[in-house]
Amino acid sequence: MEHVEDPPAPGCPGIRRITTPAGDPAWLVTGYEAARSLLADARVGRSHPDPGNAPRFSESTLFGRPWGRVETERAEHARMRRLMARAFSAGQSEALRPQIQATAERLLDELAALPRPADFHRAVSQPLPALVVAMLLGVPAEDSERFHRWSDDWTHADDHQRARSGMENLRAYMTDLVRRKRARPGQDAISDLLGVADGSGEVTESEVVALATTLLFAGNETTVAAIDKGVLLLLRHEEARAAVWRDPGLVPLAVEEILRARSPMPPDPATEQLGIVRYAHCDLEAGGAAIREGDLILVRKLDANQDPDVFRDPARFDVTRRPNPHLTFGHGPRYCPGAPLARIELQVLFAALPARFPGLRLADPASPPRRQPGRLTPHPENLLVTW
Template sequence: MAVTIQRTHTPVGDEAWQVTGHAAVRGLLDDDRLGRSHRTPETAARTGESALFGGPLGDFDTEFADHARMRALLQPHFSPRRMRALAPRVEELTTRLLDDLAEQGPPADLHAALAVPLPVLVICELLGVPYDDRDQFRAWTDDIGNTRDGARSQRALGELFAYGQELVARKRDEPGDDVLSRLCATGGMTDPEIAGLGMALLFAGHETTVVRIGMGALLLLSNPEQWQALVHDPGLVPNTVEEILRTATKSGGTGLPRYARTELEYDGAAIHTGDLVLLNLSSANHDPEVFPEPERVDVTRPAGPHLTFGHGARYCLGAPLARIELGAVFTQLPRRFPGLRLAVDPAEVRLREDTLTGGLVELPVRW
């Protein structure tokens, strides 16, 4: 039987446990013996220099209660009904961006033309963030996710939070039909809490989907037979979306960080209180016991239980929105540009190595 947990070192040299394999990762994702907080955060092992994601988050004593409270406040804003109501607008925005791409003509950068602007447009409308501010908050979110420069990440986090507080103050004076305005009206949260939560949603709600759209397109165009299968059979879109979600998890990353809240033993490993445990989603999503020939991109593969959105109590609230956006892109893109192809060799496509989420620098295409 393969070893599912072993000692490793993070990119900054700290010791950690690396967990691999679908069953192990799935089980520990929903194990309340692990959490995101740490009793003494200043001494905790770190995965990188990112101020928001490189180390512990939250209050050790109240973490689970805080998480349940925030999730309960957010759940109504990401309900199936609200997401279904948003779907036509996502389709409309996708069409507009593809119209612009067609007008521009080849060659083009699909990353800049579609993968970046669509999730940004959607999350701005959902939260009530001015789209005109996109360059500024994109720069902040890029810096916050920087895994190598702690000072840069900390500075950007402070600036994004200050921006969020200004937005909340504006929503108090001039509410709109958006999540930030509704959170202000709901009560039960302070303005700093709304600002912090809103800016976390801004980051999570666009950055990961930017990556999935870009990497998904790269995977399909690097496997032309898969692209053509999608071109000829639009019924494959749902499977394609799940295959992209499964395969486009960042490979080579450290994994989702968790900290042991107590002494525990797992698969023969004695994990001590406070130890850093890294849950490797990429490994889980490429487990051959769950996904036959896992390295092969296959748009006909039946949707399997990938763990891209997590599992259990921390399952991503934004999962339905991400699926709507990916579905819109990979329905319209093959229909509008059936002859789409990479303009460079796949090996020449540059990937981002300095950010938490990874993704592409650009995606040159022709048609």
């Protein structure tokens, strides 16, 4: 079914009614202030007051339907956030920087040895986040290709059997790994979480499996997309690329702008309206819109990051933009716990590129790579570069 949109109601900037691909009504939130407010609002969540009759975005096992129970969601989320904070603390992420640096440099060495043009997506963007999250969780490096394949399967919005299979394979793998970590703990996030489970009873082994599976998936797929987007943006904007290549001190600002900016790849109509899925737990108002209990809310963070009331000349890719209060990692109590680690990965890679590949360029600058269709995270079919 095609998306059907109503025009924004008077007095409701950045929020409008749509019909989802599943045929259900929803609020699509694209304005910055409305998005920021709803992302932090405790009156909305992933659960639904009447889950059997909840509106859906699609049949996706990941984003299409409600999760959990309204009565317990807030307490469960707060508890899991405390555990995720242990796994993804800024200090623990920063401690991995030397290993991330060494891994990125090794992958760039392997890229340099390939015939030109070479696929940056396959050689660097895909393996780096998988290897980094493996370091964090204590996953054997030799297994990173397998779990990357399963997390990739999980993101297929138009192949529900493939998505479910990917999710189940990841969960089965993580169940086995957690049992091995219990028998032989190491210096890693899973062993740390198991120590909490054994010591305080705050978390069960099954919850460690669920949490580690989520971390394995989320820490991999979104960072792959950010690396691909960053390479495309820098190589398609000569002035920005020259500035970053000339001044490594711009890398942190450039990373924030990469996170904020739209991808140069054409959008995928199947997932174009997908946003952060939330359900209203009571009647509320946002951006002047009267949202009713049980309504589906789709918060489009990338659209909010283009709001001209917040970002001057938002369509411009500006690697010196400051301030840059983008919502890519969310806002409020659901702010992404993996943000510090993702930032370090991006900073390390984009600081290494100028010295290693000063002449890096797109093999065919006139034709942007095509996006893999039906994917919840935007990956190119290939990202061919030369130097």
